[in-house]
Structure formats: structure tokens, C-alpha cells
Amino acid sequence: MRLKEIKQIFHKELEAVYDAMEIDSFFYRLIEQYYDFTRLTLALQPEMSLSKEEEQPLFEALAELKEQKPLQYILKTAYFCGLTFEVTPDTLIPRPETEELVQWIGETVDKNVPLRILDIGTGSGCIAISLAKSLANAEVTAIDISSKALEVAKRNAENNNASVIFIQTDILETTQLSQTYDVIVSNPPYVRMLEKASMKSNVLAYEPHTALFVEDKNPLIFYEAITELAKRYLEEGGWLFFEINQYLGVEMKELLAKHQFKNSSLQKDMYGNDRMIKAQK
Ligand SMILES: C[S@@+](CC[C@H](N)C(=O)[O-])C[C@H]1O[C@@H](n2cnc3c(N)ncnc32)[C@H](O)[C@@H]1O
Structure with missing residues (x-):
């Protein structure tokens, strides 16, 4: 034809x-x-x-x-920060808002000094791999609970010629890390169950729910756990970066202040929503 x-x-x-x-x-x-x-x-x-x-x-x-299967899952391919990533039903499709988070990290840190970076909830590995590629002096470690997502992330690192250390662990059960970091970044699950009704049906039907949802009664559970760890494992002056739920910007500022993080600042995404926050130890 x-x-x-x-x-x-x-x-x-x-x-x-x-x-x-x-x-x-x-x-x-x-x-x-x-x-x-x-x-x-x-x-x-x-x-x-x-x-x-x-x-x-x-x-x-x-x-x-x-x-209504997303094209990225049909082609098993997504583009992020100028790189090509394999995506499977075990990994979230990387979003353009997350590219803005990676860009913000690049603008904040000193690219000329050696940096140890930890990405928590790495999924396809998009944040960790993009940082490893764009920050020549960075040593990047990435964590996820999902072994299947980590298999994909490892292939993505190999295919993009990036060096990343991958670790499988449940961050909500982690009380110790093996080293300190200069930057900790996370785009953890942050969509409340109550927001399900307003989500597109193709996201609900095809994207992994462990990557997306948190209980309504404790929507900042990941941010609390990661901030607690950052208090102990972030170097003095090191940066904590989060992608956040657009409706919880104020609560995130309060959480970081409660844990004595300084210089916190919220940043809007391209759609004008509070989408990321950074703060310094
Ligand atoms: C919103 S996705 C982010 C994926 C990727 N970093 C991105 O920005 O596209 C959240 C990720 O956190 C992982 N995750 C969920 N619960 C976790 C836990 N308890 N410990 C570690 N990782 C977890 C999921 O498997 C998923 O890959």
C-alpha cells in the first residue's frame, strides 16, 4: 500500500x-x-x-x-536531554519538566570541581545518565526499588556511554548510605490518589503505579525520608534537588526549613506550575 x-x-x-x-x-x-x-x-x-x-x-x-498506548512505549524509546532512552512498562516515560530539573542542577553546581551525585528513584536512569554525561567531573550513583527498572537503566547507561553506579534498595527502608554526596536529587512518586481522577487515562493504564502514586494521608513520605538521609549524607553546603507535586510547594518549603536546610527556592516548570525545589545543607 x-x-x-x-x-x-x-x-x-x-x-x-x-x-x-x-x-x-x-x-x-x-x-x-x-x-x-x-x-x-x-x-x-x-x-x-x-x-x-x-x-x-x-x-x-x-x-x-x-x-491509547503512549508512543514511547510502542517504540520503546524516549528522548531526554538530547539523549535516547529505552523505556518499558517498568519505567516512567521521562517528562520535559524533569529535563528542566536536570538543567537547573547544571546551572547551580560548579562544573569544574569533582562532584558526587545521588539520584533516588532513577527509573529509566534519565536524570542520573544525563548528569553523568553533562558533568564531566561527576561520579553518579542511582537508586531504585525496582530491579526491572534498574535493568533498563543499566542498558541506557551503556547505550549512552555513561558511567553510573546502580543500587537496588527501598529508600523508605534505608537508614544508611555508604558515602556522602555533594548533590542528592530525586523525582520520587508524588501523585496523590485523590488526583487520580484528573489524570489522563493513558498514564493510568500504562505507566507503573509504583513510580507515580503516594497515599493521600502522607503525600510527602518520600521527601521526608530523603531529607532525613540528606541531613546525614549530604556534604556541608551540598544541594538537595526535588521534582515536586505542583500543589505542595509551600509544604515542601516548610519541610526543608523544618530540617534546617538553607537557601531553599521553588522553581516553576514551563507550564507555570511549582515543579521543583532546591535547598542547601
Ligand atoms: C516518578 S518516577 C521517576 C523516574 C525517573 N527518575 C524520572 O524522572 O523519569 C519514581 C521512581 O521511584 C521509584 N521508587 C518508588 N518507590 C521507591 C522506593 N521505596 N525506593 C526507591 N525507589 C522507589 C520507582 O520505581 C520510580 O522509578
Whole structure:
């Protein structure tokens, strides 16, 4: 079938769920990944066609898109800080807001001195690996509770040529770390159960719930535990960085003040929501 006809089928089948621009972008990402064709290839060769066998992966992807499976899980690929990451149902899809957190760390620390960095709840490894790549003098360690996520993160480090030490542990049960750090960063689970109703159905259906949710009655459980550890394992003057629930910025400032962290500052994401906080020991 001609590629342009397949594109029309995509629009017809998906128009009830996605807008036309999104459908175009899905289609072009798929033909790029599967056949190395770009938008330009199709514009220059409008009659280009695929054999039955060749077109099969496109129709399989179409069926998954109809079920609202995120394109990143279909392609098993996500882009973050200019790097390519494998993602599986065991890892959260890295978000653009988290790229802003990584950028903020790069702007805050002194890139010329050796830094020991700990990323807690690493998932695909996106934060740890991006920091290891962008901070030449950093020694990066990353923790997650999920051994399956860590397998993916290890492959991502290898594929991106990054050196990261990975450790499987439950941070809520951890009372000791083996060394001190200059930076501790975490994007822990922070979505309250009460916020479930306002979430997109494709996030709820496909993304790992251990990566997302916390109990309504204790939404800062991870931040409390990590701040307690940071009090003991962050160097004097070291920085603690968190991605946060946009509705809990004030509570996060209070938590950090309660634990005697200094110079805390909230930062908004590109959508204007309080999305990250940093503070110094
Ligand atoms: C919001 S995701 C962040 C993933 C990745 N850092 C990112 O920014 O895309 C939270 C991560 O914390 C991990 N996690 C959940 N509970 C944990 C625990 N008790 N100890 C350590 N990691 C945990 C999850 O497996 C998940 O990978």
C-alpha cells in the first residue's frame, strides 16, 4: 500500500482520540524509526509504497495507538536531554519538566570541581545518565526499588556511554548510605490518589503505579525520608534537588526549613506550575 494511503488510514482511525497534528507526528516518528524515512522522504516521493510485510509494524502500532498506548512505549524509546532512552512498562516515560530539573542542577553546581551525585528513584536512569554525561567531573550513583527498572537503566547507561553506579534498595527502608554526596536529587512518586481522577487515562493504564502514586494521608513520605538521609549524607553546603507535586510547594518549603536546610527556592516548570525545589545543607 502507498505510504500516503496508510497515513490517511491513521487519521481516519485515530481522529476520535487525537488531533490531526498529533496523528501526523505519531506517523512521522513511526516511519522514521521503522524505515528511516522522514517527512521529506514522503513529500519528495508521494507514491512510495510498502509491501504487505513491510507495512505490518505500522498497522500494529496503529492498533496500539487506538488503545491509547503512549508512543514511547510502542517504540520503546524516549528522548531526554538530547539523549535516547529505552523505556518499558517498568519505567516512567521521562517528562520535559524533569529535563528542566536536570538543567537547573547544571546551572547551580560548579562544573569544574569533582562532584558526587545521588539520584533516588532513577527509573529509566534519565536524570542520573544525563548528569553523568553533562558533568564531566561527576561520579553518579542511582537508586531504585525496582530491579526491572534498574535493568533498563543499566542498558541506557551503556547505550549512552555513561558511567553510573546502580543500587537496588527501598529508600523508605534505608537508614544508611555508604558515602556522602555533594548533590542528592530525586523525582520520587508524588501523585496523590485523590488526583487520580484528573489524570489522563493513558498514564493510568500504562505507566507503573509504583513510580507515580503516594497515599493521600502522607503525600510527602518520600521527601521526608530523603531529607532525613540528606541531613546525614549530604556534604556541608551540598544541594538537595526535588521534582515536586505542583500543589505542595509551600509544604515542601516548610519541610526543608523544618530540617534546617538553607537557601531553599521553588522553581516553576514551563507550564507555570511549582515543579521543583532546591535547598542547601
Ligand atoms: C516518578 S518516577 C521517576 C523516574 C525517573 N527518575 C524520572 O524522572 O523519569 C519514581 C521512581 O521511584 C521509584 N521508587 C518508588 N518507590 C521507591 C522506593 N521505596 N525506593 C526507591 N525507589 C522507589 C520507582 O520505581 C520510580 O522509578
